[in-house]
Amino acid sequence: MEDPAKEVPAILHGLTSSSISHQSHVIYKYFLPNASFQHPLAYVPSFALERRQHGNSGPASCWTKAKVDSRLLMKGIYRWYRMLSPSINLRVHSVAWDKTPRDGTEKQSVLYVDCTQTMGFWFLPPGYRKSTVSLVVAFNLEQRLATVYEDGEVQEQEEEEVEEVVEEEINGKIRKVNFVDDVGYVGGKLEEEVEGHQRAGTKRENRWFIAKRRDLYPLEDLAKFALLMPGLS
Numbered sequence: 001m002e003d004p005a006k007e008v009p010a011i012l013h014g015l016t017s018s019s020i021s022h023q024s025h026v027i028y029k030y031f032l033p034n035a036s037f038q039h040p041l042a043y044v045p046s047f048a049l050e051r052r053q054h055g056n057s058g059p060a061s062c063w064t065k066a067k068v069d070s071r072l073l074m075k076g077i078y079r080w081y082r083m084l085s086p087s088i089n090l091r092v093h094s095v096a097w098d099k100t101p102r103d104g105t106e107k108q109s110v111l112y113v114d115c116t117q118t119m120g121f122w123f124l125p126p127g128y129r130k131s132t133v134s135l136v137v138a139f140n141l142e143q144r145l146a147t148v149y150e151d152g153e154v155q156e157q158e159e160e161e162v163e164e165v166v167e168e169e170i171n172g173k174i175r176k177v178n179f180v181d182d183v184g185y186v187g188g189k190l191e192e193e194v195e196g197h198q199r200a201g202t203k204r205e206n207r208w209f210i211a212k213r214r215d216l217y218p219l220e221d222l223a224k225f226a227l228l229m230p231g232l233s
Contacts, residue, residue, distance in 0.1 A: 001030060001208040004111050004141055009092040015078055016088045024075055031210045033069040038214045040222055044073045085119035107143040112136055133221040140212035148203050
């Protein structure tokens with residue numbers, strides 16, 4: 001995110017009321033790989049696992065890193081959320097961005113979003129299906145260096161990642177490529193392997209990513225949400 005305060009309403013709508021494919025796109029674009037999620041009824045810890053795998057793509061073959069991280073669990077929770085309530089009406093009332101430096105750095109901040117959402121539970125009888133709750137969503141943000149592509153896509157680059165040299169075989173010839181995770185520098189040009197062809201990055205910029213999401217409910221609304229009590233709007 002370039003301006004989290006302006007962009008977060010669209011992100012929340014993408015997480016709660018968009019299609020499954022767009023919901024997944026939002027999670028992988030804006031959340032860090034080891035992001036965590038805290039909700040009174042669900043919890044995803046921060047984790048990111050990786051393993052080496054050898055991939056073949058047409059005439060090219062190379063060793064890459066395959067990652068399994070907390071975003072995979074988040075995607076399952078958000079999908080389950082949509083299954084329970086296919087119809088969700090989210091209203092954002094205010095956004096407050098606390099830029100106070102944390103841990104001695106200005107690259108961490110917290111964004112608070114005051115909103116209400118009306119959910120329609122399909123499995124309840126008519127008159128009891130809708131429930132409106134108020135909540136404050138707290139996003140812990142971290143600023144990271146990111147690759148921005150010509151098509152507008154953004155890929156976060158973890159600060160602790162280091163370059164490594166791998167060998168890539170193309171048409172029987174071996175060339176050495178410096179890779180940073182799945183992003184490499186080839187002949188001085190930033191490139192990424194995408195479905196067997198090279199994709200050029202345009203520039204590198206600092207962007208804000210979500211490191212943690214916390215959903216904070218008032219006690220009465222939490223009980224309404226947890227017990228699926230009717231809250232007619």
